[in-house]
Amino acid sequence: MASLAQRCPVARAGADAPPAPAHVPPELVLDTRFAAGVVPNDLVEPYRPMDVVREEDFPRIHYYPWPISGNQHGAWVVTRYEDIRRVYEDNALFSSEGVAQFQALAGETFPSIPLGIDPPDHGRYRKFLNPWFTPVAMNAREPRIREIIGGMIDQFAASGEVDIAYEFGRVFPVRVFLDLMGFPFTMFEQFLDWEWNILHEDAIEKKAEALRGVLAYLRGFIADKQADPDDTLGSYIANGSIDGKQLTEDEVIGMTWFLWLGGLDTVASTVSQMFRRLAMHPELQTQIREDKGLINSAVEEFLRTQPLVNSGRKVKRDFEWHGVQIKAGDWVSVFNTSGNFDPDQFECPHRFDPARKNNRHFTLAGGVHICLGAHLARRELRVLLDEWFDRIPHPFRVKEGADTTVVPSLLSIRNLPIVWDAEAAS
Template structure:
């Protein structure tokens, strides 16, 4: 391992206070890779840079991460190379999503997160049921509402010359879109984010479980209300849904509603915060996109690639040996997308931000049949925001003294004040 790589982020053996690991895990593979799991904050221009060490030729292709991951109370094997990650996402004969994002198990719940926690072929039935709400055609219908929310929010701040783009804009805009889509009241906004923060970031298992209980009690009440008073929202569609001529079961209804709630609150919000951070730090990039609005779509794809928020996991369905490591049925394996998205064998000059990059097949929105259900919605929100912001707000920069620390994952930046010259506002 080169001295440069080691100095950037050394990989040490897991400390003595790390959780125990299964007996079949070789001790030499139990390493402290929390720096690549979104557990450590950075002030680097590229906060995902430390993950490059995961692909160093002297680092084993498969490691073991002993801390809880993906809503589970146990550790997981990890893979960090693009081809290995792709195999995990695409090989449904060996890798299962059963138990993925199963935070509800912390509260004693047994229903799956749907559709993520369902394997093919049943997975396809649930995707077919939900897909009409998330197709490009559906996004065309939604775009006027998305644009109206964006322009209203921009109009409210553009003459002020500054905004906390993370807390007062990025945190709110996509959630307003999601709440409207589902039919959730905006009055629940702060409580929703409080619950989600506890579920995703509080290390205390009891606190996570309490938050899960709170949101599930609310969602079950929401479902009952939509069943009593149906409307045109996605929440009502699920609450009153049928598949193959049969009403959804209670587990299916809560499984879908819960999973959409969990995934709909912060992915785009975190992407927005990091996107604006990068543009504020790189004024040439900001100017390039402003001058060439036709590259906004590809620029959004590159923002997604360089900001991989989630390292998704799978359950191993049968014993097998991979890269010389014996993996056992029931083991969990996590894909370090924060490494795979920068694999030199897949992306030319991967650390360069290229807003016109072609064939940008990254894993930020996962891959295989379980690719993010809301991928088209996320992309549309980001494209509309970028187009409207850059056409209506003058060049911006970080407010002097702004903290640019990032936790490279979900809910990654709490506050990021940016400023611009109000004299340039048209």
């Protein structure tokens, strides 16, 4: 049988890779960038290349030397569903301290709250924020979400064409988020520019410059809300207290910053990949259009098959895992890009099943740190499918000649023009 290196696009990290810590066995320092969600492809199933990292003779844990999970260093990587679940759920061994700590590049020391806080303090912050993100809260917000989505679709329905990624997907969820927080829509383009540089710019100084810009804006926003409170989430945080104690400056900026970071791109990227799949599979459009009872489970399947973020955790103590010595202070990254397709958890994992049951994927993370905005994301996607198939009731497709390349991660598709028979739709 051919060796793993012969069969698969996996090799030891080259001389251009950052150095690994001395305790990492050299044979486990592998170049799995193709599975990390950072290498673009134009496959109908963009996450297919990740299958190789679950093969029987692929190491259960390996070392990825490049910066990952918002850090500026490498990490151990697990790729199987059960190992990923352990990282998310074992809070005694794996810490969230320092996760998504981009602000450190600008010299800031406040944590990203609540993600960067371990239990039990994490629970206090989740309890404070949760009332804004419950299903009941989403019921109250749904009319506004529906108004935004329906109004935007009506603007282009008769034209028979829209860039679903740039003109729609990147806009509507941000409008919903800006409404929720109380940010002015005039900051839309500036926000996305800052975020793009933070997440995708390689030059550290450009990242730091964007961070300084957004944090200066957010601190001014907080001061305005403290001087003139209103009924928005931004004001609630700026003037908040927990157990009768006023939030500190670090707590206020930590929450405001983290919600800003998480509120701009996850749904936008999901929408782009969702419509790419729908446009390439007209039979799936027909199935959902003719049975809207599938929308809720279809949204879960879109989420499962489009894992955007590979999360990281810091190891609290030395331990051995799959025969490998892991040291306190090491980082472990989970490849949700692989775990969401683990056949030990999901039957026929690459078959898109809009009626799939017990769909316990990791796209929205897991354990106590499961995504705070999960209910909001789901509600936005469900309302979108409902409104879309009502207002554009005929098949759509990718515009001829359009680039369908995907970077299987955040901000994954910049442009995706789709077309339909506008005369029939009207």
